[in-house]
Amino acid sequence: MGGNLHGDKLEAAIISPLTPISQAVKHMDVEAALVVDKSGKLCGMITDGDIRRSFLAGAALDTPVSEIMTINPVTVNKGTPQMAIMALMMQKKIRHLPVVDKQNRPVALELLKNQLEDLEPAEAVVMAGGKGTRLHPLTLNTPKPLLKVGKETILDNILQKLEGNGIQDVVLAVNHFAEQIVDHVGDGSRHNLHVNYLQEEQALGTAGGLTLLSKKPESSFLVMNGDLLTELDFRSLVKFHRESNCCMTVCVRRHSIKIPYGVIEMAKDNLTIEQVVEKPDHEFLVNAGIYMLEPKMVELIPKGNFFDMVQLMNAALAKGWNVGAFPVLEYWKDIGQHDQIQEARQESKQRKVAKYGAFTVPADFLVSEAVS
Numbered sequence: 001m002g003g004n005l006h007g008d009k010l011e012a013a014i015i016s017p018l019t020p021i022s023q024a025v026k027h028m029d030v031e032a033a034l035v036v037d038k039s040g041k042l043c044g045m046i047t048d049g050d051i052r053r054s055f056l057a058g059a060a061l062d063t064p065v066s067e068i069m070t071i072n073p074v075t076v077n078k079g080t081p082q083m084a085i086m087a088l089m090m091q092k093k094i095r096h097l098p099v100v101d102k103q104n105r106p107v108a109l110e111l112l113k114n115q116l117e118d119l120e121p122a123e124a125v126v127m128a129g130g131k132g133t134r135l136h137p138l139t140l141n142t143p144k145p146l147l148k149v150g151k152e153t154i155l156d157n158i159l160q161k162l163e164g165n166g167i168q169d170v171v172l173a174v175n176h177f178a179e180q181i182v183d184h185v186g187d188g189s190r191h192n193l194h195v196n197y198l199q200e201e202q203a204l205g206t207a208g209g210l211t212l213l214s215k216k217p218e219s220s221f222l223v224m225n226g227d228l229l230t231e232l233d234f235r236s237l238v239k240f241h242r243e244s245n246c247c248m249t250v251c252v253r254r255h256s257i258k259i260p261y262g263v264i265e266m267a268k269d270n271l272t273i274e275q276v277v278e279k280p281d282h283e284f285l286v287n288a289g290i291y292m293l294e295p296k297m298v299e300l301i302p303k304g305n306f307f308d309m310v311q312l313m314n315a316a317l318a319k320g321w322n323v324g325a326f327p328v329l330e331y332w333k334d335i336g337q338h339d340q341i342q343e344a345r346q347e348s349k350q351r352k353v354a355k356y357g358a359f360t361v362p363a364d365f366l367v368s369e370a371v372s
Contacts, residue, residue: 005030005109013109017043017066021051024065025329031236032096034106035069041104044069047096048236049243055254055327056285075100078107085110123217124167126158127209128226129175129200134337143177145226146184147341150348154335155181157229159191165234167222168194173209175200206289208307210298217295223309225289229344231330232290241292246324248297248316250309251290253328256283288328 005013014034015027027033028048035044046069054068075098076085089097089112099108132144139147145155152160162170170193174181178199188195198212206225220241222234232251241249258281267274291309300315301307316323333344 005111006107010034010106010109014106015046015065017069018064020062020064021054021059021068022061025051030096030109030111031233032109033065034098034109035065036106042073042075042098042100042106044071045073045096045098046070048233049240052236052240052327052329055329056252056325073098075104076110077102086112123169123171124162124222124224125171125173125198125210125213126155126224126226127173127206128155128181129173129178129203129209130225130227131176131203132227132336135335135341138338138341143180144335146177146180147335149229149335149341149344153184154229155185155226156191158224158226159185159188159193159195161230161232162222162234163191163193167234168192170195171198171213172196172226173198173200173212175203203306204304205306205308205311207301207309207312208305210293211301211303213298216298217293220292220294223291223293225334227335228289228333229335230288230290230328230332232328232332233330237290237292237326240326241324244322244324246322247294248313248321249292249324249326250313251288251328252285252325253288253332254283255286256281258282285325285327288332289334290328292326 013027013030013032014036015024017035017037019027019035024033024046028051031048033046034042035046037043044066046065050068050070054063059068074088074092074094076088078099078101080099085097085099089095089110095112097110097112098106099110101107128143128145130144132139132147135144135147145158146153148154149157159170170188172181172185172195174197178197182197185191185195196214198209198214200209200212204212207223210223220238222237237249237251258279260279263277263280265274265277266272287309289309297312297316300312300319313323331347333340333347335341335344
């Protein structure tokens, strides 16, 4: 059995219907929270997937969980035998099962971890071959993945996060200053990983290097850029990807652009003004540089040519294949420019990094910029 949540740990997973999403995510250590009314009775349950799907649908951080929770979830009575609980979870294919007393108050939460399927990708590929020219002079003699943020390098942070999510086999795609990266990481044993290398003789982009894999992946595999920091729950990404039945899942962030002017909206006649919107915000979903791929995706990549992930997405869409989007709600920072690495270094002093990936919403959940 995956485990049983009770006592203080159960209390930490209990929230009210009015709890906003921004607070609910702090109670998601087991990827689910129980929603109870004022009398303590169970009235709903919300999962990691519920929150991420609501995000894609446009939910705000102050949206109460009552609007997105599962009402009257499947439950079992206190005292139900463990074998019966296991059978029910297997039958319903659910990972979280509340145990309630005669008054329908939760007394435990049964967890089913990795029983129905292997939720860990067999392999992760980290693209670590970029030159990082926008970070000169920091990268004149050091590859960008080896720049330090806090006490560790960017790449060390990535490898630690992968290991903490149960991923053991990692391929590093290297090109620029490759020998420094190989010397630093070695065989990966320092991070309890098995690390191999994919040497690009020329820059092949964020997808092109996948054609050089010595062994074609046999199942879903993770690909991510080697110049970002994140507390992403990779297990949730894998579960989301496999349940979506997509050939590719792209991690996304919500990005807001503020227009510092009054924007004119014209009437249908294009002669008169219909309304003026003062300094509006426009929101977009943007690529976060983390992907889950099915093995057949590699077949779409031309060998020996520069090919990036955007081209790969378009190639899949042209074939009519499904490409999914997975929202990153946890901490995420792209390290591409000087201000970004300075912010990351400051943030590393302010936040506590959980080795196994606490589900948190950072201050930069909504990235904003003004267009002048």
